[in-house]
Amino acid sequence: MLAPNPASEATRLMLTLARASAVELTLHDAAGRTLGTRPLGRLDAGEHAIAIDLAGLASAGYALVASIDGAMMRVPIAIVR
Numbered sequence: 001m002l003a004p005n006p007a008s009e010a011t012r013l014m015l016t017l018a019r020a021s022a023v024e025l026t027l028h029d030a031a032g033r034t035l036g037t038r039p040l041g042r043l044d045a046g047e048h049a050i051a052i053d054l055a056g057l058a059s060a061g062y063a064l065v066a067s068i069d070g071a072m073m074r075v076p077i078a079i080v081r
Helices: none
Strands: 010-017 021-029 034-043 046-053 060-068 071-079
Touching (some): 010 021
Antiparallel strands (some): 010 046, 021 060, 060 071
């Protein structure tokens, strides 16, 4: 889950991991192009709030893809300025 969403300057991804897992975030634009990747490394089991800086991105729809031990979770993000 992302909060806030829609967002303007920043948002947070809330993750709950059942076990320690390797996590990587990738941001895609509406055309599917990769805009950036952020490897988070191995996170412990439990709840995590990951800050995501949205500065420099235009108002539009994006997708944040979280890879958790290779399993993909896609979360849409709306940016409004």
